[in-house]
Amino acid sequence: MKKEDNFSEWYNEIVELANLTDKRYPIKGMNVWTPYGWKIMLHIDSYIRKEFDATGHDEVCFPLLIPETEFQKEKDHIKGFDTEVYWVTQAGANPLDIRLLLRPTSETAMYPIFALWVRSHTDLPLKTYQIVNTFRYETKMTRAFIRVREIHFFESHTCHVDEADAQRQVEENFAILEKVMKPLCLPYLLLKRTDWDKFPGAYYTVGIDTNLPDGRSLQLGSIHHYRENFSRPFDIKYEDLQGDLKYVHQTTFGMSERLVGAIVGVHGDDKGLVLPPEVAPYQIVIVPILAKGIVEEVTLQAREVKDELATAGLRIKLDDRDVRPGSKFYDWEIKGVPLRLEIGSRDIKQGVVTYARRDSGEKGTVKRTDLVRKVTDILRSISDDLNEKANKNLADSIETIENLDTLPNKIVRFGWCGSEDCGHEFENRTELKLLGTPYVKESFRGDCIICGADTDTAAYAAKAM
RNA sequence: GGGGCUGUGGGGUAACUUGGCUAUCCUUGUAGCUUCGGGAGCUAUAGAUUCCGGUUCAAAUCCGGGCAGCCCCA
The missing domain is CATH 3.30.930.10 (Bira Bifunctional Protein; Domain 2)
Known part of the structure; x- marks a missing residue:
């Protein structure tokens, strides 16, 4: 979708x-x-x-x-x-x-x-x-x-x-x-x-x-x-x-x-939810990659990793359901778990854990000995990146307009003289909701978009959800 | 406030027009075996006609009402 x-x-x-x-x-x-x-x-x-x-x-x-x-x-x-x-x-x-x-x-x-x-x-x-x-x-x-x-x-x-x-x-x-x-x-x-x-x-x-x-x-x-x-x-x-x-x-x-x-x-994105680590029910999900002959070893490692991260205060889920790993990947992506860890025979041999970030899709490995520190860093980075991305997104979704000829599909910013008449007329003509004026005064100089009077006040309007 | 439409397993649906055989298919759930680095396969199994009333030999199907939901207009 x-x-x-x-x-x-x-x-x-x-x-x-x-x-x-x-x-x-x-x-x-x-x-x-x-x-x-x-x-x-x-x-x-x-x-x-x-x-x-x-x-x-x-x-x-x-x-x-x-x-x-x-x-x-x-x-x-x-x-x-x-x-x-x-x-x-x-x-x-x-x-x-x-x-x-x-x-x-x-x-x-x-x-x-x-x-x-x-x-x-x-x-x-x-x-x-x-x-x-x-x-x-x-x-x-x-x-x-x-x-x-x-x-x-x-x-x-x-x-x-x-x-x-x-x-x-x-x-x-x-x-x-x-x-x-x-x-x-x-x-x-x-x-x-x-x-x-x-x-x-x-x-x-x-x-x-x-x-x-x-x-x-x-x-x-x-x-x-x-x-x-x-x-x-x-x-x-x-x-x-x-x-x-x-x-x-x-x-x-x-x-x-x-x-x-x-x-x-x-x-959220096309794959599902993307939860900020601070509110995610599970911040990390561990998916063990099992194969014939190494089931015990991988399971043991996965449990150790889980205990280690849980002890460090992280909210963690070990997904030991008997379904294919790929199926688990999709499930937890829909649910927006910020960080996925994979542990398989390859990782164990190399002394690492494979990770995949939900927000960016980035995959990599972290040393098993460095696990808690690295995972904590990655979660903090996810939170920072989500904040930054959302901030940029909001800034990009606001457009200052000078007339009502073509309205962008955005939150619009425009000059408003402050009168109720002009406010109502704006709402009637645009079918947007007048959200109000910035609580912290913005520097603005222009004309009221309705009556043309000189004004130093910008108002915001949008289609309201 | 006015009008229109819909209701079938947990989810999505077929059959409804023109009443009739064991209510279709996909998905999901459960059990087992084989699997496992991006949605596995096989086998077995569970699960539904919204509720109340009417018409009829016979109702998911037609009629009336209730409940719930959706859409449009004001």
Whole structure:
């Protein structure tokens, strides 16, 4: 299956063949996490936990069900979500007096409790996060990891004494994001969403977008500054040094299982998945090359190599299935294992192990005595190369345009005066989604692509996945 | 919200128009033997007509409904 020719079909086929997910669960958009896919997700979660714990966030876990009365407190928020929430209207045989909804995100579950937790300025900043499943009734076509109705979701929620401290949190989130994305080898753009596209209830929203091979953008997450938009309706107040009651300023940061979809889409090739070593369930697979008379010897060597690498902390699989080596090669290539080691009589005679890199296809040998050091080097090199390749790929997929005559099949960058009218007209005429303007200001000088007004602001747009 | 289409072993399918014999083929699973440096061969074996109801001597096939999925339009 060719990735470039038909990305959509390629994607569906690869997640199926690599056994990342089981789509046969009989509810649309609710798929089963297979052991292999779930291991990848858990590795991603572990990087998220590591970075948020390191910056003083505490992991919490709030209930799945939210009373309708809490959900309705913030007006924009409910307007943004009410067409896509699942409702629980009955318990046993009895209709509920107050309907309950399955969280589409947890603001309205957490903030009534935050109001109880926060009493004084000494309680701030309150920095929490949780990794839970959320539910959104998607009406568009669903797609494994990318558009699902039950979403494996990360969300941080913080409360601060004032807008400046909340802004500091937003900046910290960008630093965290950079650290989390490095091992996933995913490049991204930070684009401040337009006012009409920001998160329901937010003061502003920064979208985290990456690119897919067919010129589409894929949103990987978002970082929001809420100001007092939620603390007022949820009455989250603290007493400051002067004894005055003040509303907290809040931020959130959300990401989801889409990160798995992005890894598939960004790194995969015609042979299947290509997993970054840091998230791969198995970083190395050993394929013993058996032959009559040397079965014991090769098997023994393979086990020794396995133990040695496992002791060094590497995740390793010894494939001792009774099938031909070639068949194993194809299997593990589809599954994206970063490095394959082969051990046969030839290798044993020469005191080496043969390796093959999944990302580049490069093959070679390493000395048996040097094994751990060399293998570690190769894995690091694979990670570096994947990062570099993906970065270049994102840079190449952005094109600055001066008019709408011929639109490239890419993420486009263009002058925008910032007015809502021009923004809407751009979207209507191009059928692209206006993703927003760079969070970190880029130097730009040009004309608004719609009204022609002089502007120093570049906007980005793309077909959104 | 409106309209159209589909449902056959784990996956992909044939038979459906015009009802009829043991439901086809590929793949996968299991067991054994021979194999093993890029998808092995042979043998044996397992596995399906979405659910409920109707028509009929007879239903995968025709009719009604449920459930699930896909597509198009708004």
